[in-house]
Amino acid sequence: MNPEHYDFTLGINLTPEEQDLSVLFSGEGRPHPGHTVGPSVHDFYLIHTVLEGGGLFQSDTFSAECRAGDTFVIIPGSLFSYKADLETPWHYAWVALQGIGVLDLLRAVGITREQPFMHSDNVAELHSLYERIRHAFKQSAYPRLESLEASGWVRLLLHEFGRDNLSALPPHPSEMPEMIDRQIDQAIRWITLQYHQQISIDHIASSLGYHRVHLSKAFKQRTGLSPKQFLLKIRMDKARELLGSPLTIEQVASSVGFNDALYFSKQFRKHSGMPPSEYRAGLRGGY
Known part of the structure; x- marks a missing residue:
């Protein structure tokens, strides 16, 4: 002792x-x-x-x-x-x-x-x-x-x-954002972490207690993109990363939330200006 x-x-x-x-x-x-x-x-x-x-x-x-x-x-x-x-x-x-x-x-x-x-x-x-x-x-x-x-x-x-x-201290203004700002932060975080899932913007909005139209408007004011556009951007950015790996196109598509590899390729081409196979060839020095 x-x-x-x-x-x-x-x-x-x-x-x-x-x-x-x-x-x-x-x-x-x-x-x-x-x-x-x-x-x-x-x-x-x-x-x-x-x-x-x-x-x-x-x-x-x-x-x-x-x-x-x-x-x-x-x-x-x-x-x-x-x-x-x-x-x-x-x-x-x-x-x-x-x-x-x-x-x-x-x-x-x-x-x-x-x-x-x-x-x-x-x-x-x-x-x-x-x-x-x-x-x-x-x-x-x-x-x-x-x-x-x-x-x-x-x-x-x-x-x-x-x-x-x-709880005993007066809140600092920077730590007390408007409720919609907090919900937008949550929506951004949700999409950023769950892009590989079958995300429904309606489900995100209802889970956060907002109508889809209201949430989408506030989301676009913050990010410059609608939630759907933001989700697609996150998926395409991640797909470009994965196309530098040994994964097949089908595996890349599945990894970023697309069940249909053909639909993924169509979206990738629309977003990037070329199909995923051509983008991959460029990464490997094919140009």
Whole structure:
């Protein structure tokens, strides 16, 4: 047991290899009254959530008395210190992170270097997520799988932070687009990812809660193309890529959403000015 804590548990990642977000370790403790850490700096991110009791957190940009439900984040390179309350010392859980994507993920949930603090009323859910992170490191025969599991739980923890933190903040105009703009974004994403399927523009419109005519008009204003034209463009662009591969014309047609290879060839010729076989010959130096 850690001599400065009544209770102390820790899980350590043996293979912290992911570049965007990697969990280094996670723990939970009940320090003694007045227990102090710092002033010091870390070269990793360290998130603490107070489960019970309280204490004081200070950084070079922020200071706060913390109570149950409060979370404070230590940013790499920031000078910090924290101290358990003398009467009711905190019981907290923590997780240490590293990676090039961590700061952007924290910003996405409303945590910044200037405001490394948030509050949640859902302490039980946060506590459960910390436990799952820590228990992922059960030192099995598959440490890389443990690392993947822990990273997944951390993303859910950050999601929980975002739900609580962002709802308490005034929305930024750039993050609150008009509903039709969001639906157009979804339609674009839908077509871009599902071009190989038998996509119905009517189905997309109804799924997004819009009449086809209304959606098509807004879609064309955004992209310069109707949804049908945009779908054809995506398919033809992908077909040109695939024609450089060993796939047959029939296989290329099927891969970009055409069940009929002859109809695909007709559409490709109309869109590209030549049949797919001639386009392929050009790629192979046939001109």
